[in-house]
Amino acid sequence: MKNVLKTHNCGELTLKNAGDSVTLAGWVNRRRDHGGLIFIDLRDREGLTQIVFDPERAKEVHTLAGDLRSEYVIQVTGEVTKRPEGTENTNLPTGEIELNVNKLEILNTSKVPPFYINKESDVDEFLRLQYRYLDLRRPHMQYNMILRHRVIKFMRDFLSDRGFIEIETPILLKSTPEGARDYLVPSRLYPGQFYALPQSPQQLKQLLMVAGFEKYFQIARCFRDEDQRADRQPEFTQLDLEMSFVDEEDILSLMEQMFIEMIETLTPSFKINKPFPRYTYKEVVRRFGTDKPDIRFGMEFADFSDLFDDTEFGVFKSVLASGGHIKGICAPGSADYTRKQQDELIEFVKTYGAKGLVTLAIGETDDDVKSRVLKFLTAEQIKQMITRLDAKAGDLILVVADSPKVVNNALSGLRTEMAKRLNLTDPDELKFCYITDFPLFDRIEEENRWDSMHHPFTAPHDEDISLLDTDPGKVRARHYDFVCNGCELSSGSIRIHQPEMQKKIFNLLGYTDDQIKERFGHLIEAFEYGAPPHGGIAPGIDRFVMLLCKEETIREVIPFPKTQSATDPMTGSPSPVPPELLHDLRLKVEEEKKAKE
């Protein structure tokens, strides 16, 4: 960054530059005014350099430097000198030298910042977002943003080198009722009609395959009007990509190679598991109760349902009678959990809809087991549970009995919770896995219909096609997920490329021919013009960068994120608009009805 106002960066001067006359520009990070000498740590994007104002060297400059305060923007010219013996600062890359200033220009002053920029500290997140431009000035956030840049650049280079073309797709699209709630944009030219912001460029990238681009990618902004989470924002960024003439293997191995190379290049301190293991959906749900398991630790599920066929324990009995399951995990070394701690765990599983939690504290012998429901359990049942979980003395067995869905949700939540409490995860480790063979359909029992588990463009496995007519619930999709440390990083699939199959799927999902034509006519028609077989994937960039930055939320890697209630404290969005604007759009805002009166 050599330019007119600065000859060097604050992070780059070393002993080699001693004797040079240089000009630096940046922010006052800290000042140490000794009355005589004044030391300033000057900060720019690249680092810190200590600059010295010596009254004997330049009296007037020294006087002017007395006015400097935190975050003033200054330009200084002076001589790089080796620091006097014993005053080097080994904590700074530039700590062997300092700049003796001959000339000082105050480029701008600064109000006292509302929070510290020159030291790491927890600050109220609302305040940070309100002054995001100052928050982003902190080295920590600069690191995150720069790493994000490097990740995206790596992806672009990697894919470009392999024949991918970056193509932009529209932000103003057609709204479709499936999936997440759309963000809508009213049309001025067609009052009463709306565009929708893309939830993902799914259909467009498929059309680009029909168009013959063969390998496409895009750093794509996606929008979903749903409630926020630590890893969910109203708008987020995906590496959207699609390839023609490929099967699962092409895509999975390409992604595996890209992520491994990227991590080894950009953040080599991470330990990663390679090759990435692949699990079927069925296997992973059986072992971990979730399709996005954290495989950095064990604590796998064991099924106890068969042990309690003849049980007199009312809770288990009624669960089994209604088709439920009884499963458990083993929390190592947690047998000493107090009643209060166990009650916390019970409250925890209740948030997942479980009615309760059975705990068994394992003592030194098989007879030495403590449980509140001990009298309902036979010695054989206990022995089996211990064996199946390979529980050791001092362990705590946690059992949930409920519908299969609740058992899996509650127990996998509990598994993650216990791993956190027991510190079972290594922050320097990234453990990836692929999940394959998802079911194509989800049953919506209440509405007596099938729904796409992923989206309706996912191809079924060839050998399962006959099941479409007989047993749709058994059809496996050519769909795959990419999971890291329990975080779903991306989803992808081999798509349907034949119009008949696509229509068949839509019909199975309950669409009438008219609805298909109205909503997806363009896609079906495109498939009639020589659509190649194709498939793709779309890794979430925010979540991936979050993992690389070891952050807990994606807000830390998004420059200007929204709050949990989807507002921006800095600009004050969303906001009302002038009536004229609404009038142009022929929009009327209905007054919110007061709840009480």
Place this chain on the structure above:
RNA sequence: GGCCCCGUGGUGUAGCGGCCUAACAUGCCAGCCUGUCACGCUGGAGAUCGGGGGUUCGAAUCCCCUCGGGGUCGCCA
């Protein structure tokens, strides 16, 4: 929509019915200081405790409502 946590000088925290005329750290202001690097020393200013209502002789502290932030369940094809 439900549940949980949080809201005290600029910032981060302590205080959790009277000892609070609200404490500590840091920041800020002023003075002193020529080798500091979280510089040091001395002095000073600065919050009525998110907002409203209530209980009480007395409320930062207890209760209710409300606003804001965060986490999470539902939701997110």
